[in-house]
Amino acid sequence: MLRLEGIKTFYGNIQAIKGISLEVNEGEVVCLIGANGAGKSTTLMSISAIVPPREGEIYFNDEPISRLAPDEIVKMGIVQVPEGRHIFPGLTVQENLDMGALLRRDKEAIGKDLDYVFELFPILKDRKSQAGGTLSGGEQQMLAISRALMASPKLLLMDEPSLGLAPLLVQQIFEIIRKVNTESGTTIFLVEQNANLALKIADRGYVMETGRITLTDTAANLLENEDVRRAYLGV
Amino acid sequence: MEVLKELRKSLLLALWFVVLTFPIMVIRVNTITDTIEWRWERAILMAVGSFVGSFLWKFLLARQEARKSRQTAKGSSEASDDGASAQKSLTERLLARLGWTRDTLREKKVAIPALAILGAIVIVFPFVTSIYQSNIMISALIYVILALGLNVVLGLGNMLHLGFAAFYAIGAYTYGLLNHYFGVGFWIALPLGAAASAIAGILLAIPVLRLRGDYLAIVTLAFGEIIRLLLVNLSGITMGPSGVKSISRPGLFGLDLSYTQAITYTYFICLALVIFTVFIVHRLENSRIGRQLVAMGEDDIAARAMGVNTSRAKLTAFALGAVWAGIAGVLFAAKTTFINPDSFKVWDSVLILCMVVLGGMASIPGVIAGALILILLPEYLRVFSDYRLLIFGAVLVIMMVFRPGGMIPKRRKAYKLRPEELQGSAAVPVGGGEGDAP
Ligand SMILES: Nc1ncnc2c1ncn2[C@@H]1O[C@H](COP(=O)(O)OP(=O)(O)OP(=O)(O)O)[C@@H](O)[C@H]1O
Numbered sequence: 001m002l003r004l005e006g007i008k009t010f011y012g013n014i015q016a017i018k019g020i021s022l023e024v025n026e027g028e029v030v031c032l033i034g035a036n037g038a039g040k041s042t043t044l045m046s047i048s049a050i051v052p053p054r055e056g057e058i059y060f061n062d063e064p065i066s067r068l069a070p071d072e073i074v075k076m077g078i079v080q081v082p083e084g085r086h087i088f089p090g091l092t093v094q095e096n097l098d099m100g101a102l103l104r105r106d107k108e109a110i111g112k113d114l115d116y117v118f119e120l121f122p123i124l125k126d127r128k129s130q131a132g133g134t135l136s137g138g139e140q141q142m143l144a145i146s147r148a149l150m151a152s153p154k155l156l157l158m159d160e161p162s163l164g165l166a167p168l169l170v171q172q173i174f175e176i177i178r179k180v181n182t183e184s185g186t187t188i189f190l191v192e193q194n195a196n197l198a199l200k201i202a203d204r205g206y207v208m209e210t211g212r213i214t215l216t217d218t219a220a221n222l223l224e225n226e227d228v229r230r231a232y233l234g235v
Numbered sequence: 236m237e238v239l240k241e242l243r244k245s246l247l248l249a250l251w252f253v254v255l256t257f258p259i260m261v262i263r264v265n266t267i268t269d270t271i272e273w274r275w276e277r278a279i280l281m282a283v284g285s286f287v288g289s290f291l292w293k294f295l296l297a298r299q300e301a302r303k304s305r306q307t308a309k310g311s312s313e314a315s316d317d318g319a320s321a322q323k324s325l326t327e328r329l330l331a332r333l334g335w336t337r338d339t340l341r342e343k344k345v346a347i348p349a350l351a352i353l354g355a356i357v358i359v360f361p362f363v364t365s366i367y368q369s370n371i372m373i374s375a376l377i378y379v380i381l382a383l384g385l386n387v388v389l390g391l392g393n394m395l396h397l398g399f400a401a402f403y404a405i406g407a408y409t410y411g412l413l414n415h416y417f418g419v420g421f422w423i424a425l426p427l428g429a430a431a432s433a434i435a436g437i438l439l440a441i442p443v444l445r446l447r448g449d450y451l452a453i454v455t456l457a458f459g460e461i462i463r464l465l466l467v468n469l470s471g472i473t474m475g476p477s478g479v480k481s482i483s484r485p486g487l488f489g490l491d492l493s494y495t496q497a498i499t500y501t502y503f504i505c506l507a508l509v510i511f512t513v514f515i516v517h518r519l520e521n522s523r524i525g526r527q528l529v530a531m532g533e534d535d536i537a538a539r540a541m542g543v544n545t546s547r548a549k550l551t552a553f554a555l556g557a558v559w560a561g562i563a564g565v566l567f568a569a570k571t572t573f574i575n576p577d578s579f580k581v582w583d584s585v586l587i588l589c590m591v592v593l594g595g596m597a598s599i600p601g602v603i604a605g606a607l608i609l610i611l612l613p614e615y616l617r618v619f620s621d622y623r624l625l626i627f628g629a630v631l632v633i634m635m636v637f638r639p640g641g642m643i644p645k646r647r648k649a650y651k652l653r654p655e656e657l658q659g660s661a662a663v664p665v666g667g668g669e670g671d672a673p
């Protein structure tokens with residue numbers, strides 16, 4: 001479904017990604033793990049064309065997309081939940097969710113998706129006329145995920161959805177991610193520090209180090225891998 | 236205990252103020268007799284004034300804090316429907332005294348007569364008052380259009396624009412010069428002025444696409460000055476500082492209008508254009524592009540992640556904002572029949588900015604109220620003309636501290652999703668406005 005080939009991305013003169021290739025198949029949950037500053041967020045930003053790659057090509061359903069604008073990427077069904085809860089603080093929860101459906105016109109389906117995210121995160125329904133900025137950190141993360149779901153993505157890119165959440169909530173978020181994947185068939189490409197839990201719900205994983213992919217395997221194998229265990233699972 | 240502590244703080248502050256202002260308030264060197272006058276009574280006045288002022292200030296702040304916390308407490312306990320605007324607006328409180336709520340205002344029974352009365356007042360206004368009054372009101376209406384235009388950029392897009400008067404100038408000079416050189420009439424100049432201004436808006440927006448916040452403010456400020464300086468220095472075309480004279484007033488089917496009639500006619504043109512502006516800006520707010528602007532203003536990255544083309548949104552905002560400034564400019568030129576670069580200084584940009592901020596960002600009634608007050612108050616308070624700026628500054632500071640949302644803050648749209656609607660499949664937010672955008 002998604003294929004990166006030899007992607008190199010720069011911030012000015014700094015090269016953040018040094019030629020990576022990876023693949024995400026339809027219906028999968030694929031997890032990208034790596035240390036801080038490895039270039040995981042940059043990878044997602046490159047896919048979303050917010051920080052377009054300087055070299056290499058990105059294919060979505062075998063169509064090259066690296067020259068498209070961010071909004072065209074969203075239109076194709078690739079939606080990102082950016083790192084660090086980029087919600088719209090001044091808008092209400094409902095309006096935030098509405099923004100997710102910005103590019104859609106199918107009112108009926110939007111209504112259904114709204115029901116669906118309220119079912120996933122009932123707390124958001126209670127808070128729907130509250131300003132996004134006044135939600136707790138965890139609620140904001142739920143809102144960010146829900147907002148992305150409102151765009152009805154084919155491929156959902158998630159950047160550290162568990163960042164700064166309480167352990168119980170982390171567990172819950174991962175369960176919901178899996179649920180979204182199985183119930184609505186959304187393909188998910190997940191960036192996570194919380195490698196242990198992420199690999200448990202993922203089908204496959206990639207390990208990234210300073211701008212390069214160093215390892216890839218099924219999630220189960222990665223969980224068993226000695227190097228991965230030492231470096232990212234803390235055991 | 237608390238009060239005593241505050242009193243002591245105020246006392247210290249008063250003393251500090253006395254020391255601080257001592258050289259200018261107390262000492263006066265009489266250069267004729269070469270003596271120094273000590274005006275001690277002024278020090279005492281200063282002390283008392285700053286003491287009372289500081290204490291009052293703290294008292295009001297504390298009261299506001301108390302009200303806020305009371306309201307949030309209440310709001311969370313009953314899951315208030317209006318969590319976004321924690322503060323009740325003054326109008327709401329006034330209405331509550333009458334036993335009304337805001338929704339009463341929206342009810343047809345109340346809204347239609349109220350609108351009818353307002354409409355009647357506005358229509359008879361130029362006939363029952365003097366020309367002087369009509370002229371003031373025309374200025375005020377022109378500024379309403381300007382403020383509504385800036386509101387597109389500042390209120391919706393959250394972009395600090397300090398050069399808005401430049402677009403006003405472009406509109407005014409488009410008409411002024413076309414009229415001077417080619418005898419172009421008002422009605423043809425009106426769209427041309429709007430177009431010229433919009434093009435200038437896009438030209439400005441292109442280089443500032445990547446800028447936000449402070450940087451954007453600086454560049455727009457500079458842009459405003461550049462346009463003004465161009466108008467001053469291109470004297471071959473613009474007649475420099477002396478300006479363009481005897482611009483025609485709006486024509487009415489070639490009729491010969493007396494001065495009074497012309498002013499009245501201009502008044503109604505302004506009024507119609509204000510209504511037109513309100514209508515379009517209101518539509519814009521709820522349109523797809525309006526929502527994109529709001530999203531971009533709230534969070535750039537999130538907006539892009541949600542598929543907002545932020546470059547296009549910014550260009551649109553600048554162009555759409557500039558259109559109204561251009562229209563206001565043409566109106567201004569037609570009203571005064573004389574324009575020169577002095578009417579389009581930084582101060583004018585700041586004034587328009589104040590209208591939007593003071594009235595309430597993104598709130599159309601707020602912006603209108605802000606514009607009317609900032610133009611009409613100084614006119615009717617001519618007595619205080621020496622202290623106009625002082626009062627102006629003080630009012631702004633006080634407003635921003637006590638009512639940061641402006642006089643009539645933007646009310647978040649209430650989405651009325653009732654449980655039974657949620658059961659069904661067509662649970663579409665009321666007033667969400669999907670799909671009705673251009
Ligand atoms: N806007 C930017 N400008 C310049 N350099 C940047 C920018 N954003 C990221 N970088 C650099 O690019 C590299 C990769 O950053 P990235 O955010 O992709 O890391 P990450 O893997 O997501 O890390 P983390 O786990 O901490 O989120 C880092 O060295 C970082 O300093």
Ligand SMILES: [Mg+2]
Binds near residue numbers: 040041159
């Ligand atoms: Mg990151």
